[in-house]
Amino acid sequence: MVRAIMIQGTGSNVGKSVLVAGLARAYSRRGLRVAPFKPQNMSNNAAVTENGGEIGRAQALQARAANRPTHTDMNPILLKPETDTGAQIIVQGQRAGTMKAGDYRKDKSKLLGAALQSFDRLCSDADLVLIEGAGSPAETNLRNGDIANMGFACAAGVPVVLVGDIHRGGVIAQIVGTQAVLDQNDLSMIRGFAVNRFKGDVSLFDEGRDDIATRTGWACLGVVPWFHDAWKLPAEDMMDIRSHTGGKCKVVVPQLERMANFDDLDPLSAEPDISVEIVPAGRALPGDANLVLLPGSKSTIGDLAYFRKQGWDIDLYAHVRRGGHVLGLCGGYQMLGKTISDPDGVDGRPGTVDGLGLLDVSTVMAGQKRVTLTKAKALEGGAPVSGYEIHMGRTEGPDCTRAWLEIDGRPEGAASANGRIRGSYLHGIFSSDSFRASYLKQLGVSSNIAYEDGVDQTLDDLADHLETHMDLDLLLSLAETPQRS
Missing domain, CATH: 3.40.50.300 (P-loop containing nucleotide triphosphate hydrolases)
Known part of the structure; x- marks a missing residue:
């Protein structure tokens, strides 16, 4: 019993x-x-x-x-x-x-x-x-x-x-x-x-x-x-996110007010050659970052305003001018586009706001919430990716023609012409060892750890x-x- x-x-x-x-x-x-x-x-x-x-x-x-x-x-x-x-x-x-x-x-x-x-x-x-x-x-x-x-x-x-x-x-x-x-x-x-x-x-x-x-x-x-x-172990609370220092490659993450689904950071933090720095409000994004990762958000438009209030938009543009990489996941992906429209007020007050303009895409907050476990693959190299989607809205635009993932035969994500700025709705991508290794190789980092085995x-x-x-x-x-x- x-x-x-x-x-x-x-x-x-x-x-x-x-x-x-x-x-x-x-x-x-x-x-x-x-x-x-x-x-x-x-x-x-x-x-x-x-x-x-x-x-x-x-x-x-x-x-x-x-x-x-x-x-x-x-x-x-x-x-x-x-x-x-x-x-x-x-x-x-x-x-x-x-x-x-x-x-x-x-x-x-x-x-x-x-x-x-x-x-x-x-x-x-x-x-x-x-x-x-x-x-x-x-x-x-x-x-x-x-x-x-x-x-x-x-x-x-x-x-x-x-x-x-x-x-x-x-x-x-x-x-x-x-x-x-x-x-x-x-x-x-x-x-x-x-x-x-x-x-x-x-x-x-x-x-x-x-x-x-x-x-x-x-x-x-x-x-x-x-x-x-x-x-x-994967962190649940934003207070438990661990800044990991010492690696030769620095990944910088602005700590958004409504940051969500930040488990994307856990496999990166486990990498010995990666330094993950969580940047709280009131501090500038470090100028020596190799990658700025914009995480998911429970309130994309509100967190975009919060991002700008900290002056992080100015820091991000400077990072891009220096040749740095940017990755936006889910809400972070939406922020990277030209506009975010919310006609029905599902994310807050109805209206349209300007995005950061680093990707030629636009987002409309509409439709049913998508909640699903997902199997994908990288279009470059074919590395398998296991992740999940949990978001409202759809994102479209010219940079979507440079999708870098594929889910059930459909392209996913967007990238700039030089490939240094990317976005996707797929969370959990860095838990897949072969994909993480191929992505980090672009940043000059070798990866040979088995992340999921380490959790067990x-x-x-x-x-x-x-x-x-x-x-x-x-x-x-x-x-x-x-x-x-």
Whole structure:
């Protein structure tokens, strides 16, 4: 009979996603059929599932760790921020509209049914469901109608383990303070705690660990040292993007305000001869860049205005005059064109804006959202490419006659006459080793790493790490068959 347990955190970014990925790999290696689940996620870095929808990229990584195909049931509610006050709502993989934050808070409890429906389907084909919370249950102002943490745990009848992040400092207060603000019904769901991201001699925290256990009465599942290779795993949050320095070839990426699907950077960051520099707002694009990569965006027109506000357009034109290369992916591709038209306001207010004008193409934001896993090949050299499309709009123009990819016999992308400026709607292209090697060769870089093999090895190493530093037998014993309230 299926069992489930929920990993909640004392705050955002305490390492829940990586812990669940490591646990998924560890328990699947023990022969269990493991399924990851996150009832509600907020991320613009979505993955396309094998059944043709969107989920958070962390759940896609966790599915990979569990040796399980991705499915929209693994993350039934996905919020993709478009502005500071509004987000696109993805329900069971499909776009359900856009909602302001205040309206979502009023109506989110209505989505609990969809979350429970997806959870039930996962439970029907698993031995163990590992559930990841979002943010923190200590945010008591969000408890009414909650579907991300204790609201879901209570509705689904699943036990909870609370994780604190010692790297932030004050981990005793994080965990004990969370206990202090929860009501008794929520507290009854918690079975234990773990401390994550310890640096140094773990035994130095023995007294702190025991103090937490004494004050809370909860079992300690472990004090987990910092996992130094976590950067090798695909990042979900923009905060986790790793600037990698030291390579002879510099790839520069402007950090757009609504940057989306930036997993294109992970394989480049893994290359020893590539230096990836993420440039935050207020800083100029470095003049010694070999390649400027414009990433995807959840709000292309808004991020284009943001790009210009930083003066990055001036830096980019100077980079092109110096003979540098430019690659735009999805939203970045749209920005490189002459114009972006949005007659129906799907990307913001209706209207037409001037693009950066580096490609002779124009984009119209219209039609159905395209969400699909894609097999392609490079027109030059024929290297196979595995990627995905997740975008609104279509892009056409003279530079599309110089497409550099082919999907099912149709040309994809556009390029300038000299080939130094390119754009495409296809994400994930650099995960394909032979294509990445051929592309980087144009920049004077040799590549011989097997990126996907490296991700799987890192997941195995993470599972070993947790087997050493957590009591996985105890954690498994705490998992229970869901008891619907």
